Amino acid sequence: MADGTLHETVARLLHAQQQRLTPTRTVIVDVLGASDRPLTIPEILATRDGLAQSSVYRNLVVLEQAGAVHRLVTGDFARYELAEDLTGHHHHLVCSNCGRIDDLPATPAVEKSVQAAVDQAAAAVGFSTQHHRLDLVGLCADCAN
């Protein structure tokens, strides 16, 4: 997705919540958009000087409520990524040794069978599925040696 389009899309999501696309929010969206994996708050802060920690926290809440950003907690602290509407559906590779998390683009074959078989089982117990999360836990290339 081109940057211009990304900014426009986020701006639209924010406006729907009576929120603006401020400079700080633009920076956060750019940082997340430039990464191929979910980032922690310290990682976001480290990319640019002049970002206040509390502002990043606060804006991530706003961006998450607007549906532009997704929060995920796997280890000891939270990580953030652009919402799948903006980046496309994907899964995560979680390294059980070093905690690193990478993105793995979804494969159509898996998606289809997951949706079909699991949604059916879920519906049987009265659960209406909105979306799913699939994480693979194992050793990343570095930790596997």
Next chain:
Amino acid sequence: MADGTLHETVARLLHAQQQRLTPTRTVIVDVLGASDRPLTIPEILATRDGLAQSSVYRNLVVLEQAGAVHRLVTGDFARYELAEDLTGHHHHLVCSNCGRIDDLPATPAVEKSVQAAVDQAAAAVGFSTQHHRLDLVGLCADCAN
């Protein structure tokens, strides 16, 4: 799994780490084993009187390191369940409205396609998969109305 067998299995896991199956640990294992969904610390504390919060936290760490208990963080705080070795592989139904999490037994069909297709994609980027986590996010029976 019969209770006797469960206790024996957990005791064996603990002994492998030079740890004992103490009364508090037995209680925790029983509480988790009696539940069909992962429990929070407050929920565990509420089931029995006389449990000290710090002891529960400390013993859950020990039980997790021994491989008897699994910790998962989805919302604002952690939840615990018996390890899949003891309960069998399953997925989670996460209610996006009330935060409730229920277990969903794994279906052989999905497992097979997930393992095959996703593991292959992961291996292509140098990742060696140990296991996977599949959560369905949506509305539980109560919240769907």
Next chain:
DNA sequence: CTTTCTGCAAACGATTTGCAGCAGC
């Protein structure tokens, strides 16, 4: 007896919030 477990209370650290100043409309 020595080592481990327990419970209390204090410490910790990631995240949240109150407040005063600044920017946008």
Next chain:
DNA sequence: GCTGCTGCAAATCGTTTGCAGAAAG
């Protein structure tokens, strides 16, 4: 001007840890 955003510092809250007594071997 009024309303919302920012940054600082203080508060919050789930979780961890130090310590002294109790329990297990």
